Amino acid sequence: MARNKHPEETVNLIVDVALRLFLEKGYERTSIQDIIGQLGGLSKGAIYHHFKSKEDILVAVTDRMTEESNKMLADVRDRAGFTGKEKLKTLFMESVNRPVQDEIFTVAPDLGHNPRLLFSIFRETVEEAAPDYILPIIRQGISDGSIQTDYPEELAELVILAANVWMNPMIFDDSLETSYRKFMVFRQMMQGLGLDIVDDELMTRLQELTAIYQKNR
Amino acid sequence: MARNKHPEETVNLIVDVALRLFLEKGYERTSIQDIIGQLGGLSKGAIYHHFKSKEDILVAVTDRMTEESNKMLADVRDRAGFTGKEKLKTLFMESVNRPVQDEIFTVAPDLGHNPRLLFSIFRETVEEAAPDYILPIIRQGISDGSIQTDYPEELAELVILAANVWMNPMIFDDSLETSYRKFMVFRQMMQGLGLDIVDDELMTRLQELTAIYQKNR
C-alpha cells in the first residue's frame, strides 16, 4: 500500500479498527492479525511503526473512548458563574443528556467480559478524571461554601468511581429496575456526604438513558 | 514424576505456585512454563489434566485468595444473638483483626498492575461476597429493625465494593495519610446511608493494618 502523506490518518484508522474490535470481541481475543485484516491493505509493520505494542494500542483506544466525556468535564469545570455544587450537578446532568453516546453505544459493549479494557477505564477514572476534573470542582465548592468536606481528593475519587464504574451500564449488566435502585442508593449516599445534587429530573433522565442502552443489547 | 496417590495435593501445589507467580509477576506475564518450572518435576500434562485452561487456574487462585475471608464472612453471618447492624460492624472489625493475612501479605501484591487478577477479585466481590454474605446480614438488619433501606441488594454491593476495592491497599497504593482519609470519607458515607458502624476503635485498627502493609512494600 502506498505511503500516506498524513500519517495521523493511519494512526486514527488503526485506533478506529482496534476500538471496534476490542469492544466486539474483547482485547485479549483480538489479535494484531484481526486488526490488520480490517485495515484495508496496511501491514503489521505499519502498526508497529505507529505503536510500540498491542498494549500501546489499548491506551490509545481508551483515550479515544474517554476523550468526548473529558471534553465535557473540562467544559463544565471551566464555566464561570457557577458554584462548585452547581457544577457537580450540571456535570451529572450533561453526562446523561449527551446524544446517545456516538458509535460506541451502537455495539453495546460488555466491559463485564473485557478485563483489560475495563481495567484501563478504571485507571483512567482514578488517575485522570478524578484529580483533573472532579477535584477542582470540589475544591471550588469548598471555597465558595457550597460543598463541605475535609477530604476533597478522596471524595472526588469515590463519587466518580461510583458513577463511572458501579453505575456504568457497560460494566454492570443491570436491569432497568436495578439501575433505578442503584441511582436511589447513590442519591442517598451523596446526600449523606452533603451533596444533594441528584434530583428527580436527573433520576428520570438516568432511567431513560438506561432504557435506551438496554434496547441495544 | 511418579503418580500421586492423593491428586488433590498436586492440585494444591499447582495453585500454590500459580498464586505466588501471579502475585509476583502478574497473570499475563506468568507463562504455563513458569508454573511448570516451580512444580518440582511435574509436567504440562499434569497441569492440563487438573485444569482445563490457564484461565481456570486463575479462578482457583482467586478462590484460594478469598476463601479465608469468606470463611470469616460466613461465620459472622451465621452467628446467633446479633442484630444485622452489629454483625456488619463485627465483620469490619474481624476483617481488620485477622493475623496479617497469611503468606499473601508477605509479597505485598500490587493488583494495580495485575488487570486479570484484579478483575477476578472484582467479580468475586460482586457476584459472591455481596449476595452471599453481606446481603443476608442487611436483610436481617431490616427485619430486626437495626438497618433501614429500601434497596438491600444495591446497598450490599456498594458497601462491599467500597471496602474491598476502593479501600484495598493491594489495589490502591495509598499512603497512610490517604488511607486514613479514605476511611473518614467511608465512615461519613456509611453514616449517610444510616450505617454508623465505623467507630474510633475500627479507625485505629484500620490505620495499624495499613501501616503494617506499607512496611512490606
Place this chain on the structure above:
DNA sequence: CTTTTAATACCGCACGGCGGTATGTATTTT
C-alpha cells in the same frame, strides 16, 4: 529550480514462545 540528503511510512518475513491438544504409559481403583 534542481539535486542531494535525511527522515519517515510502510512492507513482509522470520523467530521465539505461548496456550493448548493428542497420545502414550504407568499406577491405582473397582
Place this chain on the structure above:
DNA sequence: AAAATACATACCGCCGTGCGGTATTAAAAG
C-alpha cells in the same frame, strides 16, 4: 483384569514483536 486416573512427551498453530529493506516525502544544499 478392566477401567479410570495421574501424569509424561511430543507436537501444533498462532501470536506479538523485531528488523532489514524499500518507497515516498520533506528539508537542505547547490
